[in-house]
Amino acid sequence: MAEATVTARGEAVVPGKPDEGIWVIEVSSLDTSPDAALGDVGERSKELDGLLDELGVAREKRSSTGVSVREEFDYADGKQVHRGYRAQNILTVRLADATIAGRMIEGSVARAKASVRGPTWWIAPDNPARIEACRQAAAEAKRKAEAYAEALGLRLDAVAEIRDSAGNPAIPRPGAGAIALRAMAETTVEVDPGELNVEAQVDVTFSLESGG
Secondary structure: OOOOEEEEEEEEEEEEOOOEEEEEEEEEEEEOOHHHHHHHHHHHHHHHHHHHHHOOOOHHHEEEEEEEEEEEEEEEOOEEEEEEEEEEEEEEEEEOOHHHHHHHHHHHHHHHOOEEEEEEEEOOOOOHHHHHHHHHHHHHHHHHHHHHHHHOOEEEEEEEEEEEOOOOOEEEOOHHHOOEEEEEEOOEEEEEOOOEEEEEEEEEEEEEEEOO
16 A cells, blocks of 8 residues: 655745846947957957956956957948948956945946946855745645644654755845836946845655554
């Protein structure tokens, strides 16, 4: 006879502070020749590197897709019009310290004439909020299983299986968790990471024994 078991799902949502913000900085130039466009992008990229060095952003926290160049066209009166050559350098920057993000944005625009997109907030696997969400989800699964067993006149025995079934582990929290980029003064930007909702979902199977 097969051993009796019960499976219960536990879920939990815990707010947590992001560990890093991920930013995309693009240096782009349109000129009449590829060399001119690339030269402009190269010089402004050096300015960007200098800024990041000044802000203390480690080299391993920067990743570049490399410099690209392509012809660019427009259409006028149904005809293709050659505009020139577009060179680009796209850099991804990971910042653990959100307080320097405003200076990075301002400096990127002012010194490198770059465009900045972001941030995308990231929570590390070892973030305390993730651990707490897992703990709460497992506790809820046990409470549910105990309720099912008690209703059937049984008791929980050993854990037979644990299966992590979480979906999206970090979802922006409405309100306080929304990304906030605020112009505090004419040339000052404040970046507030707020909080993210960290979700955990687990299916736990328990063996059952007769109640007594």
